[in-house]
Amino acid sequence: MQPDKPDDRAKWLLLGLAGLGLTAGVGMWLLGRADIARLVWIAGTLPVLVALYVEIVRSLMRGEFGLDIVAALSMTAALIFDETLAAAVVALMYSGGTFLESFAEGRARRDMEELLSKVPRTAVRHEDGQLVEVLLDVLEPGDLLLIRQGDVVPVDGTLAGSGAMLDQSALTGESMPVRIATNEPVMSGSTNAGEAFDLLATHRAAESTYAGIVRLVEEAQKSKAPISRMADRYSVIFLFLTVGIATAAWWFTGDPIRAVAVLVVATPCPLILAVPVALVAGLSRAARFGVLIKGGRPLEALARVKTLILDKTGTLTDGRPGIISIETANGFSEDDVLRFAASLDQVSKHPIAQAILAAAAEAGQRLAVPQSSAETPGEGVNGVIDGRKVCVGGADFVARQIGSDPAPDSARSAGSVLVAVSVDGRLAGRILMADALRPGTAGFLKTARSLGVERILLATGDRQAVAAAVTEGLDLDAVRSELTPDQKVLLVLTERKNGAVLMVGDGVNDAPALAAADVGVAMGARGAAASAEAADVVLLVDHLDRLLPGLEIARKSVAIAMQSVFIGIGLSVAGMIAAALGYLTPVEGALLQEAIDVAVILNALRALRINPRSVASSAAAAA
Structure with a gap:
């Protein structure tokens, strides 16, 4: 990974200085120059310690209280009492941990200026x-x-x-x-x-409307509740426990070195290291299943999701009109109707015409070249195919062309389009088209609930009749239709009372809600750039069920991280007690801490082997 901002470059530099200081000092010590080794270890430790104190001050000014204080105490005490090797070891482990955390975090999203670059x-x-x-x-x-x-x-x-x-x-x-x-x-x-x-x-x-949507995204991002680092949630208890044991060891024995040993063993490297390693492993594993999660914080939030809000078009549905059925008349077959319609629609750029062409290509139809054609924009096309006069377009348009009655309203349904086809002045048939549900949607909803999602809602800008028709029979807790972008944001904020909210969408209109949600998920392959920029998670392929392994991997990765945290805390407490009783020197405590680090890191790396069961279950449901 290459550093891409000043903070990242600083962490690279601190890690390099700490590593160089420790190894160079060990080299001097092996050569019998303990005096030089001492100075080198101090030189490698001080930049990390200074940067650490600066970060602690900034955190306290923001009202944040973290485990960095424990690390600062251990390094400071080690330097004061001339345990420079122990200080250098702690500096290396701490700088390595913060670097890994930065790597896991990444850039949550790029500047919203890119959203503006997508418009004329x-x-x-x-x-x-x-x-x-x-x-x-x-x-x-x-x-x-x-x-x-x-x-x-514009x-x-x-x-x-x-x-x-x-x-x-x-x-x-x-x-x-x-x-x-x-x-x-x-x-x-x-x-x-x-x-x-x-x-x-x-x-x-x-x-204008588009500029307003951009402002909504920016405001929603600012109002989004921050998620603190997982390790910091245990910082107060761990800090008081550490200081208490160190003070007791010094008080009862009169030996300050025992207090230093306690602080060194207590350095929260297992907490600082285990969490980012588990999260990075989870991010890597999720990416293998087509789920791009933009950092450790979104992964943490994804593991806590209780409410799922779905957009309709391009998310719950495919987002492109498809043929639902073909009604024939006057002796024409379904293949005839599709072939005549697609052959003539080759001259049109209308989205419905392009959808009919795609359906004909999928069916293996061999299309004829129109001998003449004339398009009435937004209405239909007249032309000659294989010497026969063909008309394709809206039911009313074709009815006027051939002098017949238009299709009854019963032939249409909410959210559908009826395309009529006539040949030589006679109705050949009608093609019913609609934006249908994605295959396996019902199975997706069922599996999502099994993964801990308690509420599932649909939020769409479509008319109520369209939303009701599309979601009929689905296991949804609520359907919200005719929503504007700001109303979608309000829905997300309202649902937060039930727990963390996950919002899935793919259009520009979804971008503010994606930014406001605890986790925003964008359909990345065909979705709008605005939604992909505002989202915390991007599905790299346009399959909604890809979200399921992402959910499962997030929950398991966070569980492994928590397990590593508690293992690390337990081993550190045991080490602190041993140090307080005089069984460990500061250097031995630092080496023990490294052994604990290795143990928790190996445990955290188990996240790389997560095999989501939801992949198999969603595939079975789709079949």
């Missing part, structure tokens, strides 16, 4: 009959902008044209494109999925 920096504005590309900062309410096909809407506004087809999935979570009529509002962050249109700006860029 310029817009095309109408000026005196011409189109001029300008910076977003100069846009004012009342400006008329051109939004080209594929463009992300500011909030109203539609000035006759109609537009917008992909709002990044904002609302709704995977299906939405038809916007003249004078209807358009949110920044939406993507133009149809033909170019004009937008009348109603807000400046800094006041």
